[in-house]
Amino acid sequence: LRAISQKSCAVLSTMGPHIQWLHSYVTGDKVYCLYIAANEQLIREHAEQGGFPANSVAEVLDIIGANTAR
Structure with missing residues (x-):
């Protein structure tokens, strides 16, 4: 997992500010x-x-959780 993370970060560092890996x-x-x-x-x-x-790539349109029910 460390090697994959390092590769991902290295690629992202060349791509500019319009993409960010959260987790x-x-x-x-x-x-x-x-x-x-x-x-x-x-x-x-x-x-x-x-x-x-x-x-597959899917756009997240909203986030719900326990607080959404209140």
Whole structure:
């Protein structure tokens, strides 16, 4: 995980300020990454340059949690 994180950060450092990696969730067989990005293409470019699979990219439209119910 450290090597993947280092590679991701190295690629991001060359891409400019319009993409930011927030964090990733690691499961048994997948990794789900959260970004702030100007567009989907930047995320796909990051994946291509880093050699990471990006099987799907979805825009987060809202965030809900326990406080949303109140």
